Amino acid sequence: MKKTYTINKSDALIVTDIQIDFLPGGVLPIVDGDKVIPVLNKYIGKFTDVDAHVLASRDWHPKDHISFEVRGGPWPPHCVQNTNGAKFHPALELPEHTVVISKATNPDEESYSAFDDTELSSILRQLGVTRLFVGGLATDYCVVKTVLDAREMGFDTVLLLDASRGINVEPGDVERAIVDMVKGGAEIATVENFPETVDTLPVDELEPDVLEEKPSARVAMKKKARMRPRDSTKRIQSER
Ligand code: VGL
Ligand code: ZN
Numbered sequence: 001m002k003k004t005y006t007i008n009k010s011d012a013l014i015v016t017d018i019q020i021d022f023l024p025g026g027v028l029p030i031v032d033g034d035k036v037i038p039v040l041n042k043y044i045g046k047f048t049d050v051d052a053h054v055l056a057s058r059d060w061h062p063k064d065h066i067s068f069e070v071r072g073g074p075w076p077p078h079c080v081q082n083t084n085g086a087k088f089h090p091a092l093e094l095p096e097h098t099v100v101i102s103k104a105t106n107p108d109e110e111s112y113s114a115f116d117d118t119e120l121s122s123i124l125r126q127l128g129v130t131r132l133f134v135g136g137l138a139t140d141y142c143v144v145k146t147v148l149d150a151r152e153m154g155f156d157t158v159l160l161l162d163a164s165r166g167i168n169v170e171p172g173d174v175e176r177a178i179v180d181m182v183k184g185g186a187e188i189a190t191v192e193n194f195p196e197t198v199d200t201l202p203v204d205e206l207e208p209d210v211l212e213e214k215p216s217a218r219v220a221m222k223k224k225a226r227m228r229p230r231d232s233t234k235r236i237q238s239e240r
Helices: 033-049 120-127 139-152 173-183 208-213 215-232
Strands: 011-016 053-059 099-103 131-137 156-165 187-189
Touching: 011 033, 011 139, 033 053, 033 131, 033 156, 053 120, 053 139, 099 120, 131 139, 139 156, 139 173, 156 173, 173 187
Parallel strands: 011 053, 011 131, 053 099, 131 156, 156 187
Antiparallel strands: none
8 A cells, every 4th residue: 555645834844965076967976866846846735735844054164165076075076065065956946044054164084974963953852843754965975874863863864766866876876775764764755655736636727616615626726826936936045
């Protein structure tokens, strides 16, 4: 039987590292990384529709970070603080007031988890969040580390498989990461595991007199009205 997740206010969506440097054309491009953006936008809609929390992490390195090749690390310089490549991709529809978690900011420490040396866990506790849905980049680095830390801290945690892609430095890395997450107690879901949202209803075509007769259509209209600001609120105010 297919499991269905009904989102509520004790849930949070963690949008992981949808930054220009990790996307095709960037300095550390993840194959098909851009494919997750429309999927994440769909999840963002599902969460904002019920006033559930949406947070976004970003890789936010000082320019001489230890993970860079010049210091013996595995990566070319990427996601350097305040550079264009570190910006969220403009197609990502983050709501206004999205809490942004900047990670891997210590020049001398390798760090991938969004919980590592950040305020994430205390923010989530303050918000009363008990369940996390995690998607983004990269499955075999930030996503797996974040999911495993979340599990260790006692959050119910769901990997959004269709909203995640990995690097696969070694073939099989992504698969192994998924196995590790499941072993750690994470669940795995795709959009099929969520109820359809009203954006799929053709509410524009409903006549006002039809709306009078059908309460469900009126609810759909109301929801649509509430969702409308989403399209015009791509800017994030709470970046820090
Ligand atoms: C990441 C590679 C290098 C990640 C960060 O956040 O997944 N991957 N730096
Ligand atoms: Zn990095």
